[in-house]
Amino acid sequence: DTVLTQSALSLPVTPGEPASISCRSTQSLLYTNGYNYLNWYLQKPGQSPQLLIYLGSNRASGVPDRFSGSGSGTDFTLEITRVEAEDVGVYYCMQALQTPYTFGQGTKLEIK
Amino acid sequence: QVQLVQSGAEVKKPGASVKVSCEASGYTFSRNAINWVRQAPGQRLEWLGWINTGKGNIKYSQKFQGRVTITRDASANTVYMELSSLRSEDTAVYYCARDFNDYGFDYWGQGTLLTVSS
Numbered sequence: 752d753t754v755l756t757q758s759a760l761s762l763p764v765t766p767g768e769p770a771s772i773s774c775r776s777t778q779s780l781l782y783t784n785g786y787n788y789l790n791w792y793l794q795k796p797g798q799s800p801q802l803l804i805y806l807g808s809n810r811a812s813g814v815p816d817r818f819s820g821s822g823s824g825t826d827f828t829l830e831i832t833r834v835e836a837e838d839v840g841v842y843y844c845m846q847a848l849q850t851p852y853t854f855g856q857g858t859k860l861e862i863k
Numbered sequence: 864q865v866q867l868v869q870s871g872a873e874v875k876k877p878g879a880s881v882k883v884s885c886e887a888s889g890y891t892f893s894r895n896a897i898n899w900v901r902q903a904p905g906q907r908l909e910w911l912g913w914i915n916t917g918k919g920n921i922k923y924s925q926k927f928q929g930r931v932t933i934t935r936d937a938s939a940n941t942v943y944m945e946l947s948s949l950r951s952e953d954t955a956v957y958y959c960a961r962d963f964n965d966y967g968f969d970y971w972g973q974g975t976l977l978t979v980s981s
Contacts, residue, residue, distance in 0.1 A: 786966075788966065790966070790967040790968075799971035799973060799974055800908070800960075800968075800971055802963070802967065802968065802969050805963065805966045805967055805969075806966055843907075845908070845967060847966055847967040847968075850913075850922055851924040851925070851926070852898070852910040852967075853910065854907050854910075855907065856907045
């Protein structure tokens with residue numbers, strides 16, 4: 752199975768400051784069609800996960816443009832240009848290249 | 864708007880079975896597969912399997928093969944996930960999630976808490 756490892760379990764951030772979360776995969780997530788099958792989700796407190804980024808760098812509908820995804824192959828990054836209070840929660844990366852689909856362990860973003 | 868509404872919380876004894884439902888609305892049911900994912904306390908999200916709601920074909924995680932059964936009722940726009948031979952480690956929140964063009968999951972249900980305890 753593909754194992755995803757996120758760079759930190761906890762990430763304290765001051766509002767207005769940038770934040771970055773890394774996700775590393777044990778197998779390449781680049782498919783022959785040129786797309787990376789890596790998604791990012793945010794699970795706000797008490798809610799279900801919500802899709803932020805799909806195929807490595809595409810923002811889902813309604814997601815603010817302060818969120819961006821980058822990377823290819825086995826190394827990916829989620830960046831938030833200016834963190835807002837509403838961004839708190841746990842961020843997960845997920846690979847959708849092959850079953851079983853797998854998730855990172857999660858990074859909890861907290862406001863300082 | 865797309866909605867996935869799951870059945871309510873369950874409490875089961877070890878060895879029992881549970882069946883959780885996920886009713887879809889706001890889109891054409893047969894066009895998107897439905898996945899099941901669980902979140903146990905302190906554990907990462909874990910994928911159990913998916914069902915093609917149009918053709919009916921199914922894929923299970925090998926970890927749960929033999930214990931999980933996913934079915935659908937197209938007339939009711941509903942997908943079911945049954946988990947048998949329950950043990951305490953199955954205590955978790957179970958989510959259904961809509962497949963998004965094979966890219967991943969775009970919409971999630973509200974979650975169903977399953978507690979397995981004697």
